[in-house]
Amino acid sequence: MRSMAAPNNSGDTKSPESEKSAPRSTAAFGAIRTLRILLVGTIIVPLLLAAIGGYFSYQASYHAAAAALAEAVAVAEENTTKILDTHMLVAARIDDLLTGVTDPQLRAQEKTLHERIARQIEGLRQVAAAWVIDANGRELVSARVFPVRRDLDHSRREDFRALRDARLPTFIWALRARSLGRGDFEPYFTVSQRREAPDGSFRGIIVVAVSGAYVASFYNSLLGGSAQYAASVLLEDGKSLAHYPESAEQPESRQRDDVLAAAIAAKATAGVIASGSPFSRGGRLVAYERLANYPVYVTIERTRASIVGEWLQNMAGYAAIGVPAAIGLMLLSLLALRRTRREQRALAEARDAIAERAAIEAQLHQAQKMEAVGLLTSGIAHDFNNLLTAVVGNLELARVRAGETSAVAPLLKAALQSAGRGTALIQRLLAFARKQSLDPRSLDLGGLVSGIEELLRRTLGPEIRLVISTDPDLAPAHVDANQVELAILNLTINARDAMPEGGTMRIALANRRADRNSPSELAPGDYVVVSISDDGTGMDEATLAQAFDPFFTTKEIGSGSGLGLPMVQGFSVQSGGTVRIRSKPGVGTTVELWLPQADDPASGKAGDRSLLEIGRGTTCALLCDDDDDVRPFLSEFLRSIGYTVHEASGGEAAIHILESRAEVDLLIVDYAMPGMNGIETIRQARLRRPDLRSLLITGHAGVPSNAGVPLLRKPFAPDELAQRVAEILAA
Numbered sequence: 001m002r003s004m005a006a007p008n009n010s011g012d013t014k015s016p017e018s019e020k021s022a023p024r025s026t027a028a029f030g031a032i033r034t035l036r037i038l039l040v041g042t043i044i045v046p047l048l049l050a051a052i053g054g055y056f057s058y059q060a061s062y063h064a065a066a067a068a069l070a071e072a073v074a075v076a077e078e079n080t081t082k083i084l085d086t087h088m089l090v091a092a093r094i095d096d097l098l099t100g101v102t103d104p105q106l107r108a109q110e111k112t113l114h115e116r117i118a119r120q121i122e123g124l125r126q127v128a129a130a131w132v133i134d135a136n137g138r139e140l141v142s143a144r145v146f147p148v149r150r151d152l153d154h155s156r157r158e159d160f161r162a163l164r165d166a167r168l169p170t171f172i173w174a175l176r177a178r179s180l181g182r183g184d185f186e187p188y189f190t191v192s193q194r195r196e197a198p199d200g201s202f203r204g205i206i207v208v209a210v211s212g213a214y215v216a217s218f219y220n221s222l223l224g225g226s227a228q229y230a231a232s233v234l235l236e237d238g239k240s241l242a243h244y245p246e247s248a249e250q251p252e253s254r255q256r257d258d259v260l261a262a263a264i265a266a267k268a269t270a271g272v273i274a275s276g277s278p279f280s281r282g283g284r285l286v287a288y289e290r291l292a293n294y295p296v297y298v299t300i301e302r303t304r305a306s307i308v309g310e311w312l313q314n315m316a317g318y319a320a321i322g323v324p325a326a327i328g329l330m331l332l333s334l335l336a337l338r339r340t341r342r343e344q345r346a347l348a349e350a351r352d353a354i355a356e357r358a359a360i361e362a363q364l365h366q367a368q369k370m371e372a373v374g375l376l377t378s379g380i381a382h383d384f385n386n387l388l389t390a391v392v393g394n395l396e397l398a399r400v401r402a403g404e405t406s407a408v409a410p411l412l413k414a415a416l417q418s419a420g421r422g423t424a425l426i427q428r429l430l431a432f433a434r435k436q437s438l439d440p441r442s443l444d445l446g447g448l449v450s451g452i453e454e455l456l457r458r459t460l461g462p463e464i465r466l467v468i469s470t471d472p473d474l475a476p477a478h479v480d481a482n483q484v485e486l487a488i489l490n491l492t493i494n495a496r497d498a499m500p501e502g503g504t505m506r507i508a509l510a511n512r513r514a515d516r517n518s519p520s521e522l523a524p525g526d527y528v529v530v531s532i533s534d535d536g537t538g539m540d541e542a543t544l545a546q547a548f549d550p551f552f553t554t555k556e557i558g559s560g561s562g563l564g565l566p567m568v569q570g571f572s573v574q575s576g577g578t579v580r581i582r583s584k585p586g587v588g589t590t591v592e593l594w595l596p597q598a599d600d601p602a603s604g605k606a607g608d609r610s611l612l613e614i615g616r617g618t619t620c621a622l623l624c625d626d627d628d629d630v631r632p633f634l635s636e637f638l639r640s641i642g643y644t645v646h647e648a649s650g651g652e653a654a655i656h657i658l659e660s661r662a663e664v665d666l667l668i669v670d671y672a673m674p675g676m677n678g679i680e681t682i683r684q685a686r687l688r689r690p691d692l693r694s695l696l697i698t699g700h701a702g703v704p705s706n707a708g709v710p711l712l713r714k715p716f717a718p719d720e721l722a723q724r725v726a727e728i729l730a731a
């Protein structure tokens with residue numbers, strides 16, 4: 001029997017009549033996690049791929065740009081070499097032309113020579129001008145101008161001085177000069193050659209000039225006119241000979257290119273240099289190459305931002321395909337996630353519903369088991385009740401007849417005590433089976449508790465403090481007084497056992513209304529709640545779950561029957577209320593008895609003993625009981641206290657006597673009898689004698705508590721019968 005527990009998972013509050021399983025929290029499902037990862041993946045993976053792809057594609061763009069620059073600079077180198085070669089050739093021709101001609105002769109033949117030289121450079125667009133300067137720095141003859149201005153002194157020109165003093169064979173020089181056509185200052189560079197007499201003495205220089213515009217137009221066609229590019233022709237010392245696109249401040253900005261300057265200083269012949277960052281305005285990629293036969297460098301550069309721009313354009317193509325695909329994938333996994341969530345929610349709900357059903361089935365099973373046990377118990381208890389009524393009654397009579405001083409008196413007393421214990425056990429069994437014959441009346445529970453306060457204190461012992469608090473407006477309860485006392489006593493004993501080291505037990509009495517927060521099995525309405533709490537050991541969940549099972553006890557064999565709480569519960573439920581228990585290990589336990597409020601004011605407990613005198617000797621009682629042991633004993637007792645008694649062994653016989661004998665004042669009738677039962681007998685009797693008083697005595701389970709008939713439970717002591725009879729007659 002110790003294992004008869006219904007599954008319970010409602011935490012540490014237990015309301016035994018309504019064990020509902022709380023909806024179980026839904027576990028985290030693997031599928032959802034996978035889909036979440038997938039969703040994150042659909043965002044992260046494309047981003048990652050884009051980043052990796054972008055990085056490599058940028059590298060490719062960068063290297064392609066560098067290669068293109070290197071290629072272009074190679075073309076530029078070749079072309080510039082050609083230009084310079086042409087100049088050298090032109091200078092050599094002019095030198096040849098003038099070989100053996102003295103300066104005075106030359107001056108004399110200026111016109112012829114001018115024309116011949118002009119013919120030499122005719123059709124060479126790269127040659128802007130060519131002229132000859134004598135050893136004193138005066139112009140001798142020019143290809144473009146005739147006659148030359150002899151008054152101008154060129155001896156201070158850099159190329160003149162370099163060729164004369166340093167005896168260099170050639171000199172390349174950048175300058176800005178007035179253009180012959182438009183007269184504006186334009187960039188030029190010149191290639192000058194030293195003229196020597198056969199003895200090696202200095203005879204002057206031949207100057208061939210290239211216009212910057214020509215170089216620029218070459219680069220323009222090489223670079224396709226793109227503004228992303230810039231190109232320069234530089235001397236070894238970094239001085240700019242020509243620049244594309246033409247702009248006044250470019251030569252200065254060239255100087256800032258330290259890396260390039262360093263490369264030139266190191267006499268590097270070709271290479272590609274990156275400077276700045278791809279995102280700054282100054283970031284550039286510069287390809288340079290040294291001319292094979294001249295101290296001249298050509299460079300072509302491109303802004304790094306333009307490479308990034310080109311790369312972004314490429315990427316935009318991929319993005320146009322990739323982004324919609326990635327978004328589509330993301331939306332798909334989002335959709336899948338939502339669907340899975342929905343399905344799993346439904347699954348969880350179904351699972352919860354199944355679990356709830358299983359719990360309800362288990363409860364039902366348990367209830368059916370209890371019902372069966374209850375039926376069995378109440379059947380046995382009923383028979384024992386009758387036996388005990390006879391045993392107790394006869395022992396009582398024997399004790400009275402033998403007298404206090406008799407030798408058998410102690411034996412009879414001991415037998416009576418044992419029978420009393422049996423009676424108590426039967427009461428508990430019946431209470432648990434909810435088959436006890438209750439006698440509910442309107443009762444002031446405050447008064448009842450203070451009436452038994454002394455008994456409770458004695459039960460608890462000196463180590464435990466008892467605190468009682470009562471609602472001043474406490475309503476009367478509609479309950480059986482003896483059973484309430486018994487219930488409170490049971491709970492007090494439990495509290496005492498839970499506080500072996502001492503503590504405090506509190507009894508609180510209060511009016512409560514059953515609403516949504518109240519135990520769900522309660523009908524809506526007003527209740528009186530007796531709450532008994534202790535600060536003792538408390539119960540763990542397993543114990544709490546079984547505390548209301550009959551015969552469940554954690555106490556040592558012999559010290560607990562495990563019927564205390566079942567009795568309290570059975571009684572409360574049978575009275576139209578319920579029990580609630582809360583417990584926490586180490587904190588304590590609170591048991592609440594919810595008992596229905598009475599509609600009428602309290603009528604108090606059993607009446608006082610003086611009532612016993614009422615009606616004696618003058619009253620005629622009709623005693624109806626089918627039990628041949630019980631009936632003679634009861635009539636014997638009633639007669640012994642002065643009543644006139646008629647006996648009937650069944651309902652029909654009783655009615656028959658009633659019809660023939662008008663002197664009957666009181667009908668005392670057993671409930672369970674073959675044929676007509678007690679209640680039916682009383683009904684029939686009242687049809688004939690509406691003023692007839694009646695008392696139903698019963699040990700039977702099935703008496704409806706609202707039968708409207710005064711009730712006395714078997715087994716009872718003869719005194720109890722006397723008192724009830726007196727009460728009824730006095731009422």
Ligand SMILES: Nc1ncnc2c1ncn2[C@@H]1O[C@H](COP(=O)(O)OP(=O)(O)OP(=O)(O)O)[C@@H](O)[C@H]1O
Pocket residue numbers: 490494495498534536537538539543547548552553554555559560561562563564565566588589
């Ligand atoms: N106030 C309490 N504090 C801690 N545990 C309790 C308390 N009341 C009941 N219990 C636990 O519930 C079990 C069942 O209680 P119940 O009153 O039904 O039986 P019992 O006290 O063991 O025996 P009986 O009351 O029949 O003598 C107890 O054995 C005890 O383990």
Ligand SMILES: [Mg+2]
Pocket residue numbers: 490493494560563564565
């Ligand atoms: Mg107990």
